[in-house]
Amino acid sequence: MADFTLKEIKTLEYVRPEIEKGYTDHSLHIDISSADIRINPVDKMVKEKFIGGKGYDLWFMWNSVTGKTRWNDPENAICIASGPLGGTPGYPGGGKSIVTTISPLTGIPIDSNVGGYFGPYIKFAGFDVLELTGKSDKELVVLVDGIESKIRIYEVSGLTDDSYELSMKLTDYFDKDKPVNISVVSTGSAAKHTELGCLNFTWFDAKRKRVRYKQAGRGGIGTVFAHKNIKAVVARWGTVSMKINNPADLEAMKTVTKLHAGEINTLDPKQNRMALVGTTHLVPIMNDHDCLPVNNFKYGQHPEAHNIGEAVYEHIFDKGFDGCWRGCAVACSHGVKDFVPFTGPYKGKKVFVDGPEYETVAGCGSNLGIFDPFFILEMNFYCDTYGLDTISIGTGIAFVMECFEMGLITREHTGGMDLSFGNRLNSLELLHQMARGEGFGVTVGKGIRKMKAIFARDFGADAAIMQDIGMESKGLEFSEYMTKESLAQQGGYGMALKGPQHDEAWLIFLDMVHNFMPTFENKAEALHWFPMFRTWFGLCGLCKLPWNDIVPEDNRQNPEPAKVMKHVGWYADFFSSITGRKVSPDDLIPMSEAVYNFQRLFNLKMGYGTREHDTLPYRSVGPVTVDEYLSRTERYDKDLTDNYNVDITGMEVSDKVAVLRKHRESRYEQLKDAVYKRRGWTENGIPTVETVKRLGIDFPDVMALLKTHGVE
Amino acid sequence: MITVDEKKMEWHQGMTIRDVLDKVENVRFCAAVRLNGKLVSSPSFETTLIPDNAVIYILPLIAGG
Numbered sequence: 001m002a003d004f005t006l007k008e009i010k011t012l013e014y015v016r017p018e019i020e021k022g023y024t025d026h027s028l029h030i031d032i033s034s035a036d037i038r039i040n041p042v043d044k045m046v047k048e049k050f051i052g053g054k055g056y057d058l059w060f061m062w063n064s065v066t067g068k069t070r071w072n073d074p075e076n077a078i079c080i081a082s083g084p085l086g087g088t089p090g091y092p093g094g095g096k097s098i099v100t101t102i103s104p105l106t107g108i109p110i111d112s113n114v115g116g117y118f119g120p121y122i123k124f125a126g127f128d129v130l131e132l133t134g135k136s137d138k139e140l141v142v143l144v145d146g147i148e149s150k151i152r153i154y155e156v157s158g159l160t161d162d163s164y165e166l167s168m169k170l171t172d173y174f175d176k177d178k179p180v181n182i183s184v185v186s187t188g189s190a191a192k193h194t195e196l197g198c199l200n201f202t203w204f205d206a207k208r209k210r211v212r213y214k215q216a217g218r219g220g221i222g223t224v225f226a227h228k229n230i231k232a233v234v235a236r237w238g239t240v241s242m243k244i245n246n247p248a249d250l251e252a253m254k255t256v257t258k259l260h261a262g263e264i265n266t267l268d269p270k271q272n273r274m275a276l277v278g279t280t281h282l283v284p285i286m287n288d289h290d291c292l293p294v295n296n297f298k299y300g301q302h303p304e305a306h307n308i309g310e311a312v313y314e315h316i317f318d319k320g321f322d323g324c325w326r327g328c329a330v331a332c333s334h335g336v337k338d339f340v341p342f343t344g345p346y347k348g349k350k351v352f353v354d355g356p357e358y359e360t361v362a363g364c365g366s367n368l369g370i371f372d373p374f375f376i377l378e379m380n381f382y383c384d385t386y387g388l389d390t391i392s393i394g395t396g397i398a399f400v401m402e403c404f405e406m407g408l409i410t411r412e413h414t415g416g417m418d419l420s421f422g423n424r425l426n427s428l429e430l431l432h433q434m435a436r437g438e439g440f441g442v443t444v445g446k447g448i449r450k451m452k453a454i455f456a457r458d459f460g461a462d463a464a465i466m467q468d469i470g471m472e473s474k475g476l477e478f479s480e481y482m483t484k485e486s487l488a489q490q491g492g493y494g495m496a497l498k499g500p501q502h503d504e505a506w507l508i509f510l511d512m513v514h515n516f517m518p519t520f521e522n523k524a525e526a527l528h529w530f531p532m533f534r535t536w537f538g539l540c541g542l543c544k545l546p547w548n549d550i551v552p553e554d555n556r557q558n559p560e561p562a563k564v565m566k567h568v569g570w571y572a573d574f575f576s577s578i579t580g581r582k583v584s585p586d587d588l589i590p591m592s593e594a595v596y597n598f599q600r601l602f603n604l605k606m607g608y609g610t611r612e613h614d615t616l617p618y619r620s621v622g623p624v625t626v627d628e629y630l631s632r633t634e635r636y637d638k639d640l641t642d643n644y645n646v647d648i649t650g651m652e653v654s655d656k657v658a659v660l661r662k663h664r665e666s667r668y669e670q671l672k673d674a675v676y677k678r679r680g681w682t683e684n685g686i687p688t689v690e691t692v693k694r695l696g697i698d699f700p701d702v703m704a705l706l707k708t709h710g711v712e
Numbered sequence: 713m714i715t716v717d718e719k720k721m722e723w724h725q726g727m728t729i730r731d732v733l734d735k736v737e738n739v740r741f742c743a744a745v746r747l748n749g750k751l752v753s754s755p756s757f758e759t760t761l762i763p764d765n766a767v768i769y770i771l772p773l774i775a776g777g
């Protein structure tokens with residue numbers, strides 16, 4: 001007997017659109033305000049230009065919002081889509097969902113590529129994309145039931161906010177006999193009180209008999225979801241086979257699936273061992289190369305970092321298959337069984353923790369000056385349970401800790417809490433406060449950009465220094481890589497469409513360690529190709545990890561091994577085999593380019609999307625403080641003398657800091673010029689008329705938007 | 713004798729990771745290796761001594777998140 005009540009307020013029985021070559025060619029729109037449900041065919045033009053996944057999400061959002069829409073307006077949409085290749089069992093990384101909305105942190109579209117079964121199940125139920133708009137007075141649960149071909153909307157009461165419990169209860173409720181048929185999307189209590197809310201996407205782990213989680217973490221999508229008063233969206237589907245996408249060429253699809261999965265099975269154990277350690281192998285490697293953020297990105301290394309790397313987590317992770325999509329050979333979504341939190345509502349109880357991944361380890365560990373693997377597990381667990389983004393939480397608390405140590409804020413402002421680096425209990429207390437909607441945690445939950453304004457306005461803190469050390473750009477907190485010595489990665493963060501997330505371009509090693517792109521033009525070329533190719537995964541419903549985290553044995557003989565061209569070829573074959581649209585590797589970049597430029601135009605429509613918004617805090621570019629300079633004196637002195645011909649004899653360190661800053665900031669501006677040119681944008685970072693025409697996105701409203709900004 | 717990417721290689725006293733990489737082709741983008749199961753990153757290639765009978769895997773280019 002369920003301890004919550006669902007009252008059905010709307011049911012729509014529908015004829016399920018069949019999947020044909022990866023597409024259902026239908027979209028599902030639910031207006032939460034009126035419980036209105038619409039099913040529409042997808043226009044042929046949309047399919048050709050926007051491909052699927054994130055492309056579809058952005059197209060439908062573009063048509064739902066105006067330039068004045070803010071995140072908490074009812075017309076703001078949350079769109080969730082898989083993609084034409086999404087839902088292929090056994091293809092490594094073949095089952096992602098892409099989520100978009102107007103972010104409370106940035107005011108522009110945020111996108112997140114997330115695992116779990118939801119996106120594929122929605123497609124199997126008949127829809128290439130689900131769009132949720134409106135806002136309800138009562139808490140709602142939406143069920144898209146592909147087995148019974150029914151969409152049901154319920155008012156819900158008595159259902160917990162805690163994500164794990166909520167998902168398990170709804171999974172039980174909607175298919176007790178076959179829980180694997182259910183995927184739940186929900187957030188948690190902190191999403192209601194902060195702007196850092198994430199969405200948890202489930203899959204049912206049949207062996208462990210529990211729901212497992214992946215997060216659409218970035219940009220506060222969970223906050224929008226909670227604000228709409230949606231408690232959960234549930235997808236239900238049954239049998240999944242290789243034929244499910246009704247591919248154009250089943251045999252070709254099977255062949256390429258076998259090749260890619262086989263290679264991973266053979267090579268992952270010899271390479272990064274992701275099936276055992278997930279992405280935690282990155283911790284020691286980043287640390288050794290001075291790229292692991294320590295104490296709010298001040299330093300890139302710490303002697304205790306080995307305590308939170310693969311050598312430790314390998315022994316903590318629960319053994320077993322950990323694919324967040326069916327049959328994914330990488331199987332890197334690990335978790336920890338029987339963890340016992342030492343704080344909060346689950347104190348003393350055994351829980352399962354999904355994670356941590358590298359970003360959580362670095363964000364909630366080293367960046368806070370904490371090198372305790374169990375503390376990181378507890379942060380991970382409560383972030384998931386409360387519906388919080390571990391990256392923004394880590395980077396946000398790191399900023400608060402540095403402000404505290406600099407005396408910009410004091411105990412008087414933090415409710416008496418000591419928030420020095422290394423303070424475990426108070427870091428966790430901030431999370432609990434966010435969940436309860438009280439105390440200083442609520443201020444931290446507004447994100448760095450708003451905290452900077454509050455600290456300056458209410459506490460009299462120095463705005464200029466906070467601008468330098470507050471690791472956000474476009475309003476989004478940085479993900480967890482130190483970029484000071486990689487100009488290309490500074491560009492990868494600063495010019496990323498949604499804000500500083502590494503999924504667009506990760507170029508630190510190519511640039512900094514291998515010096516593979518010495519000129520601005522080389523860097524600009526990389527900042528064209530990599531973001532475009534990485535975008536393609538989001539269009540198709542795929543995970544990027546199998547592309548370049550496990551590579552063919554002969555890959556290093558390739559002149560540009562970073563592109564892993566053998567795999568790009570397989571992806572082209574995979575796309576051709578399902579959609580019947582014959583493509584070569586060279587065709588994949590232009591597919592993404594149209595969507596990528598459309599997203600940049602979307603930023604422009606929302607009042608951003610120009611050069612001034614591609615700025616970076618100086619902490620990501622060079623040493624802000626004398627201390628920081630002194631920690632790497634040899635490196636910075638060399639940069640001044642060798643690269644900028646500065647005579648440093650007799651110079652004070654503070655002067656060196658200032659001169660280096662001038663040069664490094666100017667170098668970043670030069671990089672922007674080169675990248676904009678390569679991408680076919682104006683000097684102000686706006687796609688030119690020629691570019692939008694070439695890409696076929698010269699829609700009348702796009703042309704009118706460009707005209708408003710003087711681009712004709 | 714040591715094993716590098718499943719191929720045999722002569723071992724000598726004082727051999728470092730750098731010495732091994734100097735004998736292998738196309739390793740420009742190598743930032744880390746696995747030596748007897750443990751990660752060793754490029755800043756330590758010159759100073760890490762290899763024991764006899766070691767098993768080494770040259771890791772692919774680090775691809776980030």
Ligand code: SF4
Pocket residue numbers: 092093094095115322323324325328329330331332333543544545546
């Ligand atoms: S590679 Fe990892 S994150 Fe990607 S789909 Fe597979 S298990 Fe999930």
